[in-house]
Amino acid sequence: MSQYLYSPFNGLNQLHRELGRFFEPGLTSSTADDRTITAQADWSPEVDIKETSEGYQLIIDLPGIEPSEVDITVDKNLLSISGSRTTNSESDEKGYKRRERVSGSFLRQFTLSDQADSENIRAKSAHGVLEINIPKHANQSPLNITVES
Amino acid sequence: MSSLNQISNSLKDKLENVTDGWQHLWQRARHAITHFTPLANDENDQVSRQVASHWGVLPAEVFENSDALEVQLEAPGMDGDDFQISVNQQALSIKGKRSSSSARTEGRYHVTERAYGSFERTIPLPCRVDDSKAAAKYREGVLCITLPKKSSEQLKRIVVE
Numbered sequence: 001m002s003q004y005l006y007s008p009f010n011g012l013n014q015l016h017r018e019l020g021r022f023f024e025p026g027l028t029s030s031t032a033d034d035r036t037i038t039a040q041a042d043w044s045p046e047v048d049i050k051e052t053s054e055g056y057q058l059i060i061d062l063p064g065i066e067p068s069e070v071d072i073t074v075d076k077n078l079l080s081i082s083g084s085r086t087t088n089s090e091s092d093e094k095g096y097k098r099r100e101r102v103s104g105s106f107l108r109q110f111t112l113s114d115q116a117d118s119e120n121i122r123a124k125s126a127h128g129v130l131e132i133n134i135p136k137h138a139n140q141s142p143l144n145i146t147v148e149s
Numbered sequence: 150m151s152s153l154n155q156i157s158n159s160l161k162d163k164l165e166n167v168t169d170g171w172q173h174l175w176q177r178a179r180h181a182i183t184h185f186t187p188l189a190n191d192e193n194d195q196v197s198r199q200v201a202s203h204w205g206v207l208p209a210e211v212f213e214n215s216d217a218l219e220v221q222l223e224a225p226g227m228d229g230d231d232f233q234i235s236v237n238q239q240a241l242s243i244k245g246k247r248s249s250s251s252a253r254t255e256g257r258y259h260v261t262e263r264a265y266g267s268f269e270r271t272i273p274l275p276c277r278v279d280d281s282k283a284a285a286k287y288r289e290g291v292l293c294i295t296l297p298k299k300s301s302e303q304l305k306r307i308v309v310e
Contacts, residue, residue: 046206046263052256061263063223063290097275100181100208101223128225128290 041082042104049110055135056116060108063128064101070130072123077112079121081130181208185266188248205264209272218278218296222270225290226263232292236280241294244269 048059060081062070070083084105112118115136123132185203212219224232226247233244246267278296285294 047260048258048263049260050256050258057256059226059263061225061290063225065289095212095214096210097213097218098180098209098211098272100178101210101221102208127227127287128223 040105041107043102043106044108045081045106047108055133058110058132058134060130060132061128062106062125062130065128067125067130070125072121072132074112074118074121077114077116077118079110079112079118079132079134080107081109081132082107178206181206183207183268183270185247185264185268187266188246202262202264203266205268207268207270209270211272211275213275216298218274218276218298220272220294220296222292222294223290224292227287227290229287232285232287234283234285234294236274236278236283236296239274239277241272241274241296242269243272243292
Protein backbone atom coordinates (compact mmCIF):
# COMPACT_ATOMS: atom_id res chain seq x y z
CA MET A 1 0.00 0.00 0.00
CA SER A 2 1.64 3.22 -1.02
CA GLN A 3 1.54 6.08 1.45
CA TYR A 4 1.04 9.80 1.28
CA LEU A 5 3.71 11.69 3.10
CA TYR A 6 2.80 14.90 4.86
CA SER A 7 2.78 17.77 2.43
CA PRO A 8 1.98 21.41 3.15
CA PHE A 9 0.13 21.51 -0.17
CA ASN A 10 -2.31 18.81 0.88
CA GLY A 11 -5.36 21.01 0.51
CA LEU A 12 -4.33 22.16 -2.92
CA ASN A 13 -3.51 18.64 -4.00
CA GLN A 14 -6.88 17.50 -2.78
CA LEU A 15 -8.66 20.13 -4.85
CA HIS A 16 -6.54 19.13 -7.81
CA ARG A 17 -7.50 15.49 -7.34
CA GLU A 18 -11.17 16.29 -7.10
CA LEU A 19 -11.11 18.49 -10.15
CA GLY A 20 -8.94 15.91 -11.82
CA ARG A 21 -11.80 13.47 -11.81
CA PHE A 22 -13.45 15.65 -14.41
CA PHE A 23 -10.40 16.70 -16.35
CA GLU A 24 -8.72 13.41 -16.85
CA PRO A 25 -10.74 10.60 -15.36
CA GLY A 26 -8.37 7.94 -14.19
CA LEU A 27 -5.61 10.29 -13.18
CA THR A 28 -6.67 10.64 -9.56
CA SER A 29 -3.67 8.65 -8.57
CA SER A 30 -2.93 7.06 -5.29
CA THR A 31 -0.26 4.82 -6.72
CA ALA A 32 2.15 5.21 -9.56
CA ASP A 33 0.29 2.43 -11.37
CA ASP A 34 -2.76 4.63 -11.56
CA ARG A 35 -1.20 6.92 -14.12
CA THR A 36 -1.37 4.31 -16.83
CA ILE A 37 -5.12 3.96 -16.35
CA THR A 38 -6.21 7.08 -18.25
CA ALA A 39 -6.26 5.22 -21.52
CA GLN A 40 -8.14 2.23 -20.15
CA ALA A 41 -11.05 3.69 -18.19
CA ASP A 42 -13.57 6.52 -18.44
CA TRP A 43 -13.63 7.45 -14.79
CA SER A 44 -12.14 6.49 -11.46
CA PRO A 45 -13.97 6.27 -8.15
CA GLU A 46 -12.95 7.98 -4.91
CA VAL A 47 -11.20 5.92 -2.29
CA ASP A 48 -10.26 5.99 1.39
CA ILE A 49 -7.48 3.65 2.51
CA LYS A 50 -6.98 2.86 6.15
CA GLU A 51 -4.46 0.68 7.90
CA THR A 52 -5.08 -0.96 11.25
CA SER A 53 -3.02 -3.52 13.13
CA GLU A 54 -5.10 -6.32 11.57
CA GLY A 55 -5.08 -5.18 7.99
CA TYR A 56 -6.00 -2.67 5.34
CA GLN A 57 -9.43 -1.33 4.55
CA LEU A 58 -10.38 0.21 1.22
CA ILE A 59 -13.61 2.20 1.05
CA ILE A 60 -14.65 2.97 -2.52
CA ASP A 61 -17.58 5.08 -3.71
CA LEU A 62 -19.41 3.27 -6.51
CA PRO A 63 -22.85 4.84 -6.69
CA GLY A 64 -25.33 3.27 -9.06
CA ILE A 65 -23.39 0.07 -9.57
CA GLU A 66 -24.76 -3.33 -8.59
CA PRO A 67 -22.31 -5.28 -6.39
CA SER A 68 -22.45 -8.16 -8.89
CA GLU A 69 -21.12 -5.87 -11.62
CA VAL A 70 -17.89 -5.02 -9.80
CA ASP A 71 -14.80 -7.02 -10.72
CA ILE A 72 -12.14 -7.36 -8.04
CA THR A 73 -8.96 -9.17 -9.01
CA VAL A 74 -5.53 -9.71 -7.52
CA ASP A 75 -2.63 -10.36 -9.86
CA LYS A 76 0.53 -10.99 -7.85
CA ASN A 77 0.45 -7.83 -5.71
CA LEU A 78 -1.74 -5.66 -7.93
CA LEU A 79 -5.31 -5.25 -6.73
CA SER A 80 -7.69 -4.06 -9.45
CA ILE A 81 -11.26 -2.90 -9.04
CA SER A 82 -13.10 -2.45 -12.31
CA GLY A 83 -16.53 -2.45 -13.90
CA SER A 84 -18.77 -0.14 -15.80
CA ARG A 85 -21.83 1.99 -15.36
CA THR A 86 -24.45 2.19 -18.04
CA THR A 87 -27.00 4.95 -18.25
CA ASN A 88 -30.42 5.00 -19.87
CA SER A 89 -30.67 4.19 -23.55
CA GLU A 90 -29.47 6.86 -25.94
CA SER A 91 -32.89 7.27 -27.52
CA ASP A 92 -33.93 9.14 -24.36
CA GLU A 93 -31.16 11.65 -24.91
CA LYS A 94 -33.36 14.70 -25.47
CA GLY A 95 -35.27 14.30 -22.21
CA TYR A 96 -32.17 15.25 -20.21
CA LYS A 97 -32.21 18.75 -18.79
CA ARG A 98 -29.06 18.22 -16.75
CA ARG A 99 -26.37 15.58 -17.01
CA GLU A 100 -23.47 15.51 -14.60
CA ARG A 101 -23.10 11.80 -14.03
CA VAL A 102 -20.27 9.98 -15.73
CA SER A 103 -20.93 6.64 -17.36
CA GLY A 104 -18.65 4.07 -18.84
CA SER A 105 -15.91 1.89 -17.47
CA PHE A 106 -13.95 2.55 -14.31
CA LEU A 107 -10.71 1.13 -13.01
CA ARG A 108 -8.67 1.66 -9.90
CA GLN A 109 -5.51 -0.26 -9.06
CA PHE A 110 -3.46 -0.55 -5.92
CA THR A 111 -0.17 -2.19 -5.11
CA LEU A 112 -0.46 -4.45 -2.08
CA SER A 113 2.31 -4.45 0.47
CA ASP A 114 4.19 -7.64 1.32
CA GLN A 115 2.29 -7.80 4.58
CA ALA A 116 -1.07 -8.15 2.83
CA ASP A 117 -2.64 -11.60 2.81
CA SER A 118 -4.09 -11.63 -0.70
CA GLU A 119 -5.66 -15.06 -0.15
CA ASN A 120 -8.13 -13.74 2.41
CA ILE A 121 -9.45 -10.53 0.89
CA ARG A 122 -13.12 -9.91 1.67
CA ALA A 123 -15.42 -7.39 0.02
CA LYS A 124 -18.89 -6.15 0.86
CA SER A 125 -21.12 -3.46 -0.48
CA ALA A 126 -23.86 -1.23 0.92
CA HIS A 127 -25.51 1.98 -0.32
CA GLY A 128 -23.16 2.24 -3.27
CA VAL A 129 -20.03 1.96 -1.14
CA LEU A 130 -17.68 -0.97 -1.63
CA GLU A 131 -15.59 -2.03 1.34
CA ILE A 132 -12.59 -4.27 0.77
CA ASN A 133 -10.81 -5.76 3.77
CA ILE A 134 -7.30 -7.06 3.28
CA PRO A 135 -5.90 -8.84 6.33
CA LYS A 136 -2.21 -8.81 7.18
CA HIS A 137 -0.29 -12.05 7.47
CA ALA A 138 -0.68 -13.27 11.04
CA ASN A 139 2.93 -13.73 12.08
CA GLN A 140 5.58 -12.48 9.79
CA SER A 141 8.87 -13.43 11.27
CA PRO A 142 11.61 -11.13 10.09
CA LEU A 143 14.00 -12.76 7.72
CA ASN A 144 17.41 -13.20 9.28
CA ILE A 145 20.36 -13.10 6.99
CA THR A 146 23.62 -14.34 8.31
CA VAL A 147 26.70 -12.71 7.02
CA GLU A 148 29.12 -15.34 5.90
CA SER A 149 32.67 -14.72 6.79
CA MET B 150 8.34 32.89 -42.04
CA SER B 151 5.80 30.35 -43.22
CA SER B 152 6.97 27.79 -40.68
CA LEU B 153 6.66 30.40 -37.93
CA ASN B 154 3.12 31.11 -39.05
CA GLN B 155 2.38 27.42 -39.02
CA ILE B 156 3.63 27.11 -35.48
CA SER B 157 1.65 30.13 -34.37
CA ASN B 158 -1.52 28.81 -36.02
CA SER B 159 -1.19 25.36 -34.52
CA LEU B 160 -0.56 26.92 -31.10
CA LYS B 161 -3.70 29.01 -31.51
CA ASP B 162 -5.67 25.87 -32.40
CA LYS B 163 -4.33 24.04 -29.36
CA LEU B 164 -5.22 26.94 -27.09
CA GLU B 165 -8.76 27.06 -28.46
CA ASN B 166 -9.08 23.31 -27.89
CA VAL B 167 -7.95 23.68 -24.31
CA THR B 168 -10.28 26.62 -23.73
CA ASP B 169 -13.22 24.73 -25.21
CA GLY B 170 -12.43 21.66 -23.16
CA TRP B 171 -12.13 23.72 -20.00
CA GLN B 172 -15.45 25.50 -20.67
CA HIS B 173 -17.16 22.18 -21.31
CA LEU B 174 -15.80 20.58 -18.15
CA TRP B 175 -16.48 23.66 -16.07
CA GLN B 176 -20.10 23.79 -17.24
CA ARG B 177 -20.49 20.15 -16.40
CA ALA B 178 -18.64 20.00 -13.11
CA ARG B 179 -19.13 23.29 -11.33
CA HIS B 180 -22.55 22.47 -9.94
CA ALA B 181 -21.61 18.95 -8.91
CA ILE B 182 -18.76 20.06 -6.66
CA THR B 183 -20.37 20.37 -3.27
CA HIS B 184 -19.02 21.60 0.02
CA PHE B 185 -19.18 19.22 2.99
CA THR B 186 -19.31 20.84 6.43
CA PRO B 187 -17.72 18.71 9.16
CA LEU B 188 -20.28 17.47 11.70
CA ALA B 189 -19.82 19.56 14.82
CA ASN B 190 -21.37 17.06 17.22
CA ASP B 191 -19.13 14.20 16.14
CA GLU B 192 -16.21 14.63 18.51
CA ASN B 193 -14.73 11.20 17.97
CA ASP B 194 -14.92 11.54 14.28
CA GLN B 195 -11.33 12.40 13.53
CA VAL B 196 -11.75 11.61 9.86
CA SER B 197 -14.36 14.17 8.99
CA ARG B 198 -12.77 16.83 11.17
CA GLN B 199 -9.19 16.63 10.09
CA VAL B 200 -8.02 14.63 7.16
CA ALA B 201 -11.06 14.08 4.98
CA SER B 202 -11.85 16.14 1.97
CA HIS B 203 -14.29 18.99 2.52
CA TRP B 204 -15.30 19.05 -1.11
CA GLY B 205 -17.11 16.19 -2.75
CA VAL B 206 -18.58 15.57 -6.15
CA LEU B 207 -22.32 14.86 -6.10
CA PRO B 208 -23.37 14.61 -9.73
CA ALA B 209 -27.05 15.06 -10.53
CA GLU B 210 -29.25 14.29 -13.48
CA VAL B 211 -32.61 15.77 -14.39
CA PHE B 212 -34.72 13.90 -16.89
CA GLU B 213 -38.02 15.20 -18.19
CA ASN B 214 -40.75 13.05 -19.65
CA SER B 215 -44.32 13.95 -20.55
CA ASP B 216 -45.76 13.94 -17.02
CA ALA B 217 -42.89 14.03 -14.53
CA LEU B 218 -39.34 15.03 -13.76
CA GLU B 219 -36.88 12.37 -12.63
CA VAL B 220 -33.98 13.68 -10.56
CA GLN B 221 -31.07 11.41 -9.72
CA LEU B 222 -28.26 12.31 -7.35
CA GLU B 223 -25.19 10.20 -6.74
CA ALA B 224 -24.69 10.23 -2.98
CA PRO B 225 -23.10 6.96 -1.85
CA GLY B 226 -22.71 5.80 1.73
CA MET B 227 -25.64 7.58 3.33
CA ASP B 228 -28.86 6.45 4.93
CA GLY B 229 -32.15 7.04 3.15
CA ASP B 230 -33.47 8.62 6.35
CA ASP B 231 -30.66 11.15 6.39
CA PHE B 232 -31.92 13.06 3.38
CA GLN B 233 -34.07 16.16 3.70
CA ILE B 234 -35.69 16.92 0.39
CA SER B 235 -37.75 20.00 -0.31
CA VAL B 236 -39.15 21.80 -3.33
CA ASN B 237 -39.18 25.56 -3.35
CA GLN B 238 -40.69 27.23 -6.40
CA GLN B 239 -38.68 25.82 -9.25
CA ALA B 240 -35.75 24.42 -7.35
CA LEU B 241 -35.16 21.14 -5.57
CA SER B 242 -33.11 21.22 -2.41
CA ILE B 243 -31.43 18.10 -1.05
CA LYS B 244 -29.74 18.11 2.34
CA GLY B 245 -27.90 15.17 3.80
CA LYS B 246 -24.92 14.04 5.81
CA ARG B 247 -22.29 11.37 5.61
CA SER B 248 -20.46 10.35 8.75
CA SER B 249 -17.55 7.99 8.96
CA SER B 250 -18.74 5.19 11.19
CA SER B 251 -17.23 5.06 14.66
CA ALA B 252 -15.69 1.65 13.99
CA ARG B 253 -13.38 3.32 11.54
CA THR B 254 -11.79 5.77 13.92
CA GLU B 255 -9.08 3.34 15.02
CA GLY B 256 -6.13 3.04 12.67
CA ARG B 257 -4.33 5.29 10.27
CA TYR B 258 -5.54 6.75 6.99
CA HIS B 259 -3.19 6.65 4.02
CA VAL B 260 -5.59 8.07 1.44
CA THR B 261 -8.72 10.11 2.06
CA GLU B 262 -10.47 11.22 -1.09
CA ARG B 263 -14.05 10.78 0.09
CA ALA B 264 -15.78 13.72 1.73
CA TYR B 265 -17.62 13.52 5.06
CA GLY B 266 -20.00 15.90 6.76
CA SER B 267 -23.23 17.63 5.91
CA PHE B 268 -24.04 19.06 2.52
CA GLU B 269 -26.78 20.82 0.62
CA ARG B 270 -27.37 20.85 -3.11
CA THR B 271 -29.96 22.91 -4.91
CA ILE B 272 -30.96 21.83 -8.39
CA PRO B 273 -33.02 24.16 -10.60
CA LEU B 274 -36.03 22.50 -12.21
CA PRO B 275 -37.08 23.17 -15.80
CA CYS B 276 -40.81 23.38 -14.98
CA ARG B 277 -43.32 23.61 -12.14
CA VAL B 278 -43.93 20.43 -10.17
CA ASP B 279 -46.61 19.14 -7.83
CA ASP B 280 -44.52 18.62 -4.71
CA SER B 281 -47.38 16.96 -2.82
CA LYS B 282 -46.98 13.92 -5.08
CA ALA B 283 -43.20 13.75 -4.98
CA ALA B 284 -41.64 10.36 -4.26
CA ALA B 285 -38.06 9.41 -3.46
CA LYS B 286 -36.08 6.21 -3.16
CA TYR B 287 -32.44 5.46 -2.36
CA ARG B 288 -30.73 2.53 -4.05
CA GLU B 289 -27.05 1.60 -4.48
CA GLY B 290 -26.00 5.07 -3.40
CA VAL B 291 -28.21 6.88 -5.90
CA LEU B 292 -31.11 9.02 -4.72
CA CYS B 293 -34.00 9.03 -7.23
CA ILE B 294 -36.73 11.61 -6.87
CA THR B 295 -39.86 11.61 -9.02
CA LEU B 296 -41.64 14.94 -9.25
CA PRO B 297 -44.96 14.93 -11.17
CA LYS B 298 -45.41 18.02 -13.30
CA LYS B 299 -48.05 20.50 -12.33
CA SER B 300 -50.80 20.38 -14.92
CA SER B 301 -51.82 23.65 -16.46
CA GLU B 302 -55.28 23.54 -14.77
CA GLN B 303 -53.58 23.64 -11.36
CA LEU B 304 -51.81 26.89 -12.15
CA LYS B 305 -53.73 29.90 -11.05
CA ARG B 306 -54.55 32.06 -14.03
CA ILE B 307 -54.91 35.76 -13.61
CA VAL B 308 -57.14 37.40 -16.16
CA VAL B 309 -56.23 40.87 -17.29
CA GLU B 310 -59.31 43.07 -17.10
